[in-house]
Amino acid sequence: MLRIVLARSSRAMSSASPASASDSDTSVRKIGKALETYLKHSQQHVAMMEKHRAEFETGRRHLAKMMSLDIHELDQEAIDRAILYLFPSGLTDPNARPVMRPPDEILPKFQRFTFDEEGKPEGSRFFTLSPKIYGLLSDIGVKTHSVMKFYDEHVGSRSVNRSDLEPANLSGSQWVTADKLKKKLSEKFSKELYGQVIIAFEHLASLPGSAIEQKFLMEFREPMTASTGSKLFGPAIPEVHVCAVTNRRYAEVTTRCKDTRATVKVTDAGKGKFDIDGLQLHDFRHLQAREILLAPMIVSQSLGRFDVTATTSCISNTLPEAPNKAPLMRSGGMSALPRAVRHGTALCVAALQPEAIEPLRLSGLLTLDPRKNERSKVNQPGARAKWIWKRR
Amino acid sequence: MTTKLARFAQKRWISSTTSTSNMYDPRVFRDPVTNVQELRKPLDSDDERNFLFLKAMKSDATPVFYRDHVIDKLIRVCTKDGEKETSRKNVLSALEIIKRRQYKAWAKASEEEKKSIELDPFLVAKKGIKNCHPLMKLQGVTRGGTTYQVPFPIEEPEAEFRAMKMMRDICRVRSKHGETHFKDILATELLAASQNEGSTIQAKQELHKTCEANRAYAHYRA
Numbered sequence: 126m127l128r129i130v131l132a133r134s135s136r137a138m139s140s141a142s143p144a145s146a147s148d149s150d151t152s153v154r155k156i157g158k159a160l161e162t163y164l165k166h167s168q169q170h171v172a173m174m175e176k177h178r179a180e181f182e183t184g185r186r187h188l189a190k191m192m193s194l195d196i197h198e199l200d201q202e203a204i205d206r207a208i209l210y211l212f213p214s215g216l217t218d219p220n221a222r223p224v225m226r227p228p229d230e231i232l233p234k235f236q237r238f239t240f241d242e243e244g245k246p247e248g249s250r251f252f253t254l255s256p257k258i259y260g261l262l263s264d265i266g267v268k269t270h271s272v273m274k275f276y277d278e279h280v281g282s283r284s285v286n287r288s289d290l291e292p293a294n295l296s297g298s299q300w301v302t303a304d305k306l307k308k309k310l311s312e313k314f315s316k317e318l319y320g321q322v323i324i325a326f327e328h329l330a331s332l333p334g335s336a337i338e339q340k341f342l343m344e345f346r347e348p349m350t351a352s353t354g355s356k357l358f359g360p361a362i363p364e365v366h367v368c369a370v371t372n373r374r375y376a377e378v379t380t381r382c383k384d385t386r387a388t389v390k391v392t393d394a395g396k397g398k399f400d401i402d403g404l405q406l407h408d409f410r411h412l413q414a415r416e417i418l419l420a421p422m423i424v425s426q427s428l429g430r431f432d433v434t435a436t437t438s439c440i441s442n443t444l445p446e447a448p449n450k451a452p453l454m455r456s457g458g459m460s461a462l463p464r465a466v467r468h469g470t471a472l473c474v475a476a477l478q479p480e481a482i483e484p485l486r487l488s489g490l491l492t493l494d495p496r497k498n499e500r501s502k503v504n505q506p507g508a509r510a511k512w513i514w515k516r517r
Numbered sequence: 518m519t520t521k522l523a524r525f526a527q528k529r530w531i532s533s534t535t536s537t538s539n540m541y542d543p544r545v546f547r548d549p550v551t552n553v554q555e556l557r558k559p560l561d562s563d564d565e566r567n568f569l570f571l572k573a574m575k576s577d578a579t580p581v582f583y584r585d586h587v588i589d590k591l592i593r594v595c596t597k598d599g600e601k602e603t604s605r606k607n608v609l610s611a612l613e614i615i616k617r618r619q620y621k622a623w624a625k626a627s628e629e630e631k632k633s634i635e636l637d638p639f640l641v642a643k644k645g646i647k648n649c650h651p652l653m654k655l656q657g658v659t660r661g662g663t664t665y666q667v668p669f670p671i672e673e674p675e676a677e678f679r680a681m682k683m684m685r686d687i688c689r690v691r692s693k694h695g696e697t698h699f700k701d702i703l704a705t706e707l708l709a710a711s712q713n714e715g716s717t718i719q720a721k722q723e724l725h726k727t728c729e730a731n732r733a734y735a736h737y738r739a
Contacts, residue, residue: 296565358546358570411602412609416579423580424556460576468573484556487571488580489549494573495540 160244170235177228184225201226257310258318265325268338276334293335298346300326306345357486359468359493362476368392376473382465382494383458387437389469393477395432397422401466402437409463417463421471424488425481431474435466468493546570553580577601587643587677588612594681595703607700612638614704635711645710649680649717653728658737667737668728684710684717 185204189196192207199207204225212223224231250256279285301309303319329335330342363378374393379386399406399418409415422428471490475482485491499508506512549571550556560567577589588608596604615638623634635641654675655666671679684706692699709715 297562297568299568412605413576413602416581417576419581420574420579424553464573464576483559487550487556487560487566489571489574492549492571492573497540 157244159246163246167235174228174232177232181225181227188225255312255314255318257312258314258322261310262322262325264341265322265329268341269325269329269332272329272332272334272338275337276332279334289337290334291336292333293330293339293342295330295342295346298343298348301345301347305347357491358495359491360472362472362482362491365476374477376476378469378472380465380469380472380493381440382468383461383497384440385437385461385465386440387435387462387465387469389433389435389466389473391470391473391477392432392434393430395430397429398432399435400433401435401462411459414460414463417460417467418470420467420488421474421485421490424471424484424490425474425478427474427478427481431470431477433466433470435469437462437465464494541572546572548572549574549578551578551580556580583639585639585643587646588639590677591642591646591681594678595685595699607698607703610700611703611707612642614700615641615708618704618708641711642707645707645717646677646680646684648710648713649684649721650676651679651721651724652676653725654679655724655728655731658734658739660737665734665737666727666731667734668731669738680717680721683720687716687720 185199186196188204188207189199191211192199194203208223208225214222216222246252248256250259253259276290280290300323303316306319306322307313326342326345329338335342360378360380363376365374365376367374373395375390377388377390379388381387401418406415406418409418418433419428422431467490471485475485475491482491501508547566547569551574577592578584592601592605592608595608616636619634619636619638619641623631623636626634635644650673651671653668654671656669657664658667659665684703688699688702688706691702706715706717710717
């Protein structure tokens with residue numbers, strides 16, 4: 126590669142030398158400047174890599190002598206173990222520990238470009254700072270246009286498959302992270318540029334007809350099972366304990382809904398009793414409230430099996446500015462208390478009856494409700510309400 | 518990553534009004550399953566609900582055995598000033614009145630007449646609302662400064678809503694005149710509508726008559 130580049134450079138120089146005009150000299154000097162800089166950097170990089178490889182081999186020989194090992198037995202794994210033995214480190218960050226690896230793995234890679242006959246770099250992305258990521262964005266743009274064209278030509282036609290006119294199916298996968306994309310492209314870029322790439326990918330994947338680019342999209346997706354954390358939004362399923370006195374299993378959890386916090390304790394081998402701040406189920410006179418409280422039992426098919434004990438409190442009364450106000454009896458609306466107790470009950474039922482976790486999760490009973498009162502805005506009567514418009 | 522993207526998308530030159538105004542991020546939340554039979558079936562391995570969150574169940578979506586979509590919608594349409602519990606009481610009382618009347622008629626009827634009497638008030642109510650579905654609707658179209666009432670075809674959910682709205686308005690007007698309570702009038706209207714009689718059926722026929730009279734304006738449909 127280097128020899129070919131040198132040959133091209135010499136040919137360009139030799140072809141330009143017969144002309145003695147100043148314009149030709151200026152043009153040759155400009156072209157040669159970029160090529161000259163690249164060649165200089167390339168030579169420096171090659172020399173540095175040679176020096177570091179020689180140092181690594183010397184170090185390997187010294188290490189073999191220190192550890193009384195044969196030089197041929199000392200592979201990378203043995204080197205790692207020897208370094209761990211010679212330089213024990215209590216640092217918790219793996220990247221901060223001493224390491225001895227070939228320079229090709231540690232030192233930054235050198236970007237290699239090709240030049241044409243006139244000595245100009247091939248491709249206009251040479252002059253950007255990040256040619257690979259801009260190339261990827263360009264590829265996404267080209268494929269987006271081709272997908273649009275494909276769909277416009279074949280919509281309503283019978284000559285193509287029905288499934289080819291569908292959007293791409295991305296279920297069970299998610300986009301690669303910024304670090305993995307940097308490693309894949311061997312290039313650094315900012316978070317904003319990564320966000321742009323993801324937005325472009327999402328737009329391409331959402332188009333009808335993007336199923337024909339499924340393979341291209343899946344190159345930058347990874348399965349979600351490997352990296353998905355908890356599937357529950359909000360508090361986790363609590364632990365199961367056994368009461369020493371009554372020898373019954375129970376679970377306890379604290380959760381909230383709007384302005385109501387509820388601490389719920391569900392006991393197994395019960396009769397379906399409710400004790401919510403001293404109130405039983407029939408004390409809730411609204412049919413909807415009783416429905417809400419019984420929802421976890423209905424979904425898990427365990428009516429009459431668990432006893433529920435709950436205590437509720439108002440979150441606003443526990444805030445730092447609360448002593449300056451009159452304490453509220455309860456806020457958060459009429460159904461906030463039953464819904465907070467329902468969430469806690471569902472989590473405890475999931476703990477005591479693990480086979481009911483999936484139905485409870487799919488019905489949304491294990492999800493903390495993140496909704497809350499929207500803040501009132503200045504210059505309008507409420508969060509979104511406006512005054513009646515008058516012409517004048 | 519989603520939080521980073523959301524924060525990134527909140528810059529001035531990218532609009533993200535819809536997603537930031539919803540506490541349920543549409544990228545990571547899906548609708549919950551409210552059908553009990555569907556809950557028992559296992560999900561496909563590539564279903565995205567295996568990997569995403571599900572929204573919390575709504576207050577009025579508990580899968581009790583008497584849950585019915587049409588009755589729930591009727592309760593919502595009859596709600597006034599946010600008093601859903603009152604509306605629920607009225608509608609369920611109306612269904613109870615229908616049940617009592619049908620049972621009384623069933624007890625008095627002969628053997629062959631018993632088969633034609635429907636005892637389930639949910640079915641009676643659904644049939645009544647179905648009979649009140651209008652086929653067309655009138656929409657104002659302004660041409661040259663004059664507003665015409667142009668007949669338009671109507672879709673099923675809107676037809677259902679308009680049927681319920683007509684029935685609700687008729688029942689409210691009559692209960693305001695002090696005849697009887699809302700629940701009694703609603704029960705009477707539902708029973709009559711299930712037999713293609715009553716004020717709501719007349720209102721529907723009046724609407725169809727007006728649409729027929731305004732047929733000449735049909736070419737104003739955009």
